[in-house]
Amino acid sequence: MKKLVLLFAALSSFSVAAQQSVNIYSYRQAFLVDPVVEQFTKDTGIKVNVLFAKQGLAERLEREGEHTKADVVMTTDISRLMEITNRGLTQSVENKTIFENIPAHLRDPKNQWFALTTRVRNIYASKDRVGKIDISYEDLASEKFKGKICTRSGKHPYSVALVSSMISHHGEAETKKWLQGVKANLARKPQGNDRAQVKAIKEGLCDISIGNGYYFGKMLADKNQKAWADSVHILFPNQKDRGAHVNVSGMALTKHAPNKEAAIRLMEYLSSANAQKIYAEANMEYPVKPGVAYSPLVASWGEYKADNLEMAKIAANREKAMKLIDEVKFDL
Amino acid sequence: MNLTISKKWPFFSWLLALTLASPFAAIVWQSFANDQDIFNHLYQTVLPDYIFNSFALTVAVVAIATLIGVPCAWLIANYEFPLRRYFQWALILPLAMPSYVVAFVYTDLLECAGPIQTSLRQLLEPDTVGTHCYFQVRNLGGASLMLALVLFPYIYLLMRACFNEQSSSLINSARVMGCNTWQTFYRLSFPLARPALAVGITLVAMETLADFAVVKYFAVSTLTTAVYDTWLGYGSLAAAARISAIMLLAIFLLIGIEKYARRQQKYYQHAVGQETIVRPKLKRPQQIITLLFLSIVFFAAFLFPFLRLIEFAFDYFSESWNAEFIEYSLNSLLVASLVSLFCLLFGLIFGYYKRLSQSKTREVPGKLASAGYALPGTVLAIGVLIPLTMMDSGVNSLFKSMGTSGPGLILSGSLFAIIFGYVIRFSAIAVGSVDASLAKVPPSLDMASTTMGLSPLKTMFKVHMPLVSKGLFVAALLVFIESMKELPAALLLRPFGFESLATYVYQFVSDEQLELGALAAIVIVVVGLIPLIFLDKYLDSTQPSNSKHAKRQ
Known part of the structure; x- marks a missing residue:
């Protein structure tokens, strides 16, 4: 039995993060998320762990309930954002910076989710x-x-x-x-x-x-x-x-986010001009923050309605x- | 059966089986939730097509894999020809290839807009604009062939081990009695190998039903598609669970029919294979046909996709190099080793319970534990999360009631979840192989050993182990390699900060951008090859493995 306890301890030590950190459940591939969050870590010293899966993250989050380690969920599609919102897995974020960065029609009326890019x-x-x-x-x-x-x-x-x-x-x-x-x-x-x-x-x-x-x-x-x-x-x-x-990629704060403060800082950052610029340049999506330039290539396709x-x-x-x-x- | 076993063994077997079946039970339980609408809607629209596709695909894959696997095993086990020793292990290599990789390589190459058909068009009709296809690969036929190419080594491995273990005196007797090669095969060797073939076919069928990646690449909608659609599209885990349960029922039905068909037959192995196998040499024309056949199989199932991966890796080296490969590889190795160890252990526990118990239900624990194999990975993952998170919150409430803060998600949020999930997914392989090996040991040996006063545990180690060690090794290896490749369960069950080779590759595969993940895919294959090298040494069986033990005693 003692050994079993030790084994569990060893196993769970894998998931324990050392310094201040934020954990993301991401429906977006990690290689697309990494460039943005790396800059965040450089600026703030907050470590970001991304767990990518294409399916089932909402179920996992729901099952984990109040013990979840996930702070933020990122998705590539509005339906997924609404899914976690409707299941009551998110909490509202009332944050001035984020409100200023993301226009009202690209966020949930109750501030449960926020679009990051449009496509x-x-x-x-x-x-x-x-x-x-x-x-x-x-x-x-x-x-x-x-x-x-x-x-x-x-x-x-x-x-x-x-x-x-x-x-x-x-x-x-x-x-x-x-x-x-x-x-x-x-x-x-x-x-x-x-x-x-x-x-x-x-x-x-x-x-x-x-x-x-x-x-x-x-x-x-x-x-x-x-x-x-x-x-x-x-x-x-x-x-x-x-x-x-038009569809959106977006983010939401989980209801039981253990690192809420750091998570909101990350969300602020993701909506900031810096991060929006990386999205626009590297992923060639349309940034949601007004005033952030499209990548030159995307701009060359012209304005659209x-x-x-x-x-x-x-x-x-x-x-x-x-x-x-x-x-x-x-x-x- | 005359051995008596301690009371702990049955208790432990059942406890273990129920634990391993708990995710499955969770899924079945979910399937009774209300969702009649979705299920009916599917039933009225696409479900009949899906059922037909799944059925046709399974039959086709099993047929093709048998037609490739059995001749390969037969030729290599029974005949001497140049390069035999190389082909012996080369034909296992396809196992190290993840099916999603092979599927990508072939659809990319052969599809209508792929390089082969494009070059053909440029060559044959350079002036035409409106283009047509010479052949279609993204269909049921293409998917069947692809899955068979990836899965035939199961049948090959199990059948070869079986042909090798067949007493050569039996074969020689048959020859003396005037049976020609063909007659020896289908009147003696093949019926003797039927339990092994049954295991192989079951594994292939279950793997086919659970496959998602290949059918997706080949645009074939199957029951697995329905499971994912209902669950992720309609958000109905209940309907998804119901379809999964139906799939499992079909599998059990198949196994039952096969069992029933050979209810009268019992075959046992000659106790100690002291005789050396003498393999007759093939004549020149036969040699050429044999070599040609084996080469084509090897080329198509392994060499070509592997070379293609290397080509991708060179092309996209700078984009795909990642300094963390070593960490990912170690993670993959760690998980795969632990999983194969546990699976083997559990396989033995169930195998011995079945062998030693008089109980009418002695086969049930092993079967229960095998149920996870046919579940599509993501569904299994959810099934695993249900009991684990329940236990986790139980533990945490307990801590809370004592006034301290709980330890968090010690089961579902740690490596435990992924290992548990894999063990459930792959214990079918171990249970099946252990069973097939033990079935060949005559009960008279058990009786003799009991008479001599050996305890069941000692009988197991001293009598059975030497006889079945080869089968066990194959089982552990199969589980190891499968765990290296397995994906959907890994993606969903892993803890934060844990990345394995498969999960890394998947983010590219999921976007049909394998080029960028090619380097990591190569690492999966190479790491998978390491144990295969040991296997080759171990299985090279002109010397039966038990002689070694015999000497030691």
């Missing part, structure tokens, strides 16, 4: 075969694109969020028809990630694809993928009407969207 669901179009055209998400269901569209799985959070926004604007029945139309236009069964669709355009398998904007920048920066990006235009949909669908649909509505329609995607057997 557009763009449409990519072949330079040779389509050109720089005006396009809307609705057009993706039009006859003229029969057999010409490539996309990733309909079940991916980014796809689901787009479908949710369509439900908000057009209702379920219309959206189902639209989904059926898009499915009928697909050049191939949904597969691969957003970049893989651009690659397929380059190879001539399709002419049009749907993908987040920052991937365009990332492909341009990759020596093997540059040719893919060079074969397409990045288009901002629905510029003549409601604007392009964003759909100002409330984030909460997108999250609220999530389940309906999933059901529609199943009903039309989008991925099968």
Whole structure:
């Protein structure tokens, strides 16, 4: 028994952090979070531990309850932010610095969550075969694109969020028809990630694809993928009407955060001009803090009009969207 | 069975089995929560397709893996040909390759927009603009082939150990009786090896059902997809648990049918394999076919993906080099070693309970403990968190009631969780292998040893161990390598500050950006190869391992 206790002691010592620290549950890959938090550690001496998982962090947090070691949750999608908020796993943060940095429409009315960056669901179009055209998400269901569209799985959070926004604007029945139309236009069964669709355009398998904007920048920066990006235009949909669908990445303070003070300092930092600049430069996303410049590349894609649909509505329609995607057997 | 065992053994077996099954029980319990809507919705829309895909995939993977694994094992165990010794271990190497890596490499290469089809198009029809595909890989067939390539070594290893252990006097008798090679195989060796094949097939089937990464790459929606969708998309753990429970039921059904089919058969091994195996030499044309077959298998399942990884690693060296690789490797090694040790120990406990007890339910603990294998990793992880966090908060309330502050999450927030999760996930491998090995030891030996006054524990160490040590070693090794690669459970169960090779690689794989994680993936493979080298030395079995022990006594 003594040995058992010792074993536990040894095992748990792994998770004990030495100096002042903040622990993050992150749905974003650690390699994307690290550059930002490293600067924070340099400035403040507060150590940041990032635990990345793609799935299940909300469940873990819920099960851990008041004993959790996690202080902050970071996500790449509004639905996840709303999920932890609705499950009562967060607490509100009333902080002047953060309020000044993050505009009201990009944070929870009750201050449970805060957006850190916004990202557009763009449409990519072949330079040779389509050109720089005006396009809307609705057009993706039009006859003229029969057999010409490539996309990733309909079940991916980014796809689901787009479908949710369509439900908000057009209702379920219309959206189902639209989904059926898009499915009928697909050049191939949904597969691969957003970049893989651009690659397929380059190879001539399709002419049009749907993908987040920052991937365009990332492909341009990759020596093997540059040719893919060079074969397409990045288009901002629905510029003549409601604007392009936007999603957010964001953060929330956990309800039982053990290092609350340090965590709020980190949250302040993440919304600051410094961190926002790193987000903009390294990840090619749109910073939420007004006045922080886009990366020159992102700026070169031009200003765009964003759909100002409330984030909460997108999250609220999530389940309906999933059901529609199943009903039309989008991925099968 | 004439050995009596102390009363502690059954008690301990059951306690252990129930502990290991607790996450599974938590999942089943969850499945009774109310979610009828989601389940019905799925049932009316996509579930039939998913069920068909899962079923077809499992059948196809098992068939292909058997068709690759059994001939490889048979040839290497029974014939002499050039390079035999090399192929003997080379064919195990694919085990060190994580399936998500192999899947990435092949889809990237063979898909319609991949380099092969692109070059073909440029070559055959340089002027065409509207492009078409020559073949599709992202479908059921592609996924089956890929999983079979990764999983066939299970069948190969278990069958080879079994063919090797088959008494050569039996084989020789068959030859004397005029059986040709084919007849010897299907009338004697193959039926004798059936328990081992059953274990191998079960492992492959369970692994296939639990797979998420490969089917995702190949855009095949299966029941696992349904589990993830219901849970993460619809937020219904209950519906996800229900689908998982159905999958497990299917697995148990399969195992039951197989057991029933050979209820009349019992095979035992010749007590001590003193005879040396004489392997007949293959003739030239047969040699060429054999070498060709083995080379293709080795190339496709290991060499090619490995070379491709190296190519990625060179290409992206500066982006992917990370000074912390050594720490990650040590973490991976530590966890994998502990897990294989525990699994083996538990496998032995269950194996002996089954062998020595008269109880009608003596097989149940081992089966209970194996249930975790077919659960998709993330679901298992949640299953693990449920009992562990419950115990943690129990401990903390206890401390609170005594007026001191509790120790926090000592179980769910420490390495304990990850090790517990892995042991549950992989004890099926150990239980199965120990079982298959012990099944071949004739009970007459137990009786003899009891007559001689040896206690069950001594019988185990002095009589059984030498006979089954090879099987045990294989079991420990399989668990080790699986633990090196296993992901979803690791991601969710690890404590803060703990990064292993697999969790590191995964952040790139999850974004289909393996290029950046290639270097770490190579480390996984290489670290996995280390024990394989020992295995080769150990398994090189023209000298049966027990002769060593025989001498010592």
